[in-house]
Amino acid sequence: MNAPQGKGRALAAVAVAALAAAALWWALPEPGGESGAPTLLVLGLLGVAVLAGVSVTQVAALDGRPWATATAALFGLWVLVLWQIGVTLFDVPRVLLPAPSLIGQSLVDRWDTLAGDFVQTVLKSVLFGWALGSGLGFAIGVAIDRAPFLQRGLLPLASLTSTVPLVAVAPIAVMWFGFEWPSKAAVVVLMTFFPMLVSTLAGLQAAGRLELELMHSYAAGYGRTLRELRLPAAMPFIFGALKVNATLALIGAIVAEFFGSPTVGLGFRISTEAARMNMALVWGAIVVAAVTGSVAYALLVQLERRVAFWHPSVRATTR
Numbered sequence: 001m002n003a004p005q006g007k008g009r010a011l012a013a014v015a016v017a018a019l020a021a022a023a024l025w026w027a028l029p030e031p032g033g034e035s036g037a038p039t040l041l042v043l044g045l046l047g048v049a050v051l052a053g054v055s056v057t058q059v060a061a062l063d064g065r066p067w068a069t070a071t072a073a074l075f076g077l078w079v080l081v082l083w084q085i086g087v088t089l090f091d092v093p094r095v096l097l098p099a100p101s102l103i104g105q106s107l108v109d110r111w112d113t114l115a116g117d118f119v120q121t122v123l124k125s126v127l128f129g130w131a132l133g134s135g136l137g138f139a140i141g142v143a144i145d146r147a148p149f150l151q152r153g154l155l156p157l158a159s160l161t162s163t164v165p166l167v168a169v170a171p172i173a174v175m176w177f178g179f180e181w182p183s184k185a186a187v188v189v190l191m192t193f194f195p196m197l198v199s200t201l202a203g204l205q206a207a208g209r210l211e212l213e214l215m216h217s218y219a220a221g222y223g224r225t226l227r228e229l230r231l232p233a234a235m236p237f238i239f240g241a242l243k244v245n246a247t248l249a250l251i252g253a254i255v256a257e258f259f260g261s262p263t264v265g266l267g268f269r270i271s272t273e274a275a276r277m278n279m280a281l282v283w284g285a286i287v288v289a290a291v292t293g294s295v296a297y298a299l300l301v302q303l304e305r306r307v308a309f310w311h312p313s314v315r316a317t318t319r
Contacts, residue, residue, distance in 0.1 A: 013051070103283045162194040
């Protein structure tokens with residue numbers, strides 16, 4: 001099959017699935033008007049789900065980065081459509097699972113509140129803790145690599161930071177640093193330190209033996225070898241840790257806000273609104289956190305492609 005035919009089949013599959021979803025939405029009964037979901041409509045929902053899966057498969061089969069982006073966007077759109085139709089068809093209570101339309105409405109109506117929560121949690125706690133924790137992990141990793149005796153003494157102690165339960169650290173951090181964002185940043189530092197340390201050590205050992213011997217034959221010292229050979233070879237490992245830490249930092253800051261926070265923050269908003277049964281706003285805060293994590297990951301991927309464009313692991317993902 002040539003490219004135009006594949007593109008035509010993909011667009012046709014998307015169009016057919018969209019028409020089927022529109023017809024099913026038009027046939028849905030009014031909320032609360034039926035005691036149960038009609039069997040025919042349930043079968044229709046299953047059929048739309050199958051057509052949606054076929055459309056995503058057809059788009060995913062097309063070559064090119066724009067089509068890869070379109071596949072992800074189409075998959076997410078179908079999840080929202082099926083979610084909206086499903087909760088409407090089965091008349092799911094809002095407390096259990098609000099419809100995407102209600103979540104979107106809460107995002108619009110309470111955007112000023114969520115924007116303040118975003119600043120408190122992400123721009124203060126997460127950003128500062130992520131940068132400090134990752135920086136400390138990188139610096140200690142280089143120090144351990146430079147002085148092997150530290151690996152026997154410092155590395156086992158550093159590994160303890162990854163075993164301390166978050167629910168135990170968060171209240172202690174609040175007692176030490178107060179209810180404001182520094183206590184949440186301290187939790188984030190603790191969570192992001194060890195992944196960066198381990199990744200840095202692994203990356204510094206990734207340089208090839210022949211390249212190391214060549215640097216040694218040129219009488220290059222540790223600093224020059226580190227700068228010109230070992231750190232460039234370690235970049236994929238370091239960026240891998242940065243991407244993992246971005247997610248850990250967001251989760252850590254939100255959970256830490258459950259144990260003590262001023263009247264602002266995504267974690268505070270989730271816990272408070274959940275107690276009030278305002279689940280639409282709870283899901284709105286979750287959407288803000290999820291989009292923030294996805295954007296941070298995408299930005300780090302783009303930065304990695306620019307910094308380590310020459311590395312085989314990066315070149316393989318850019319084809």
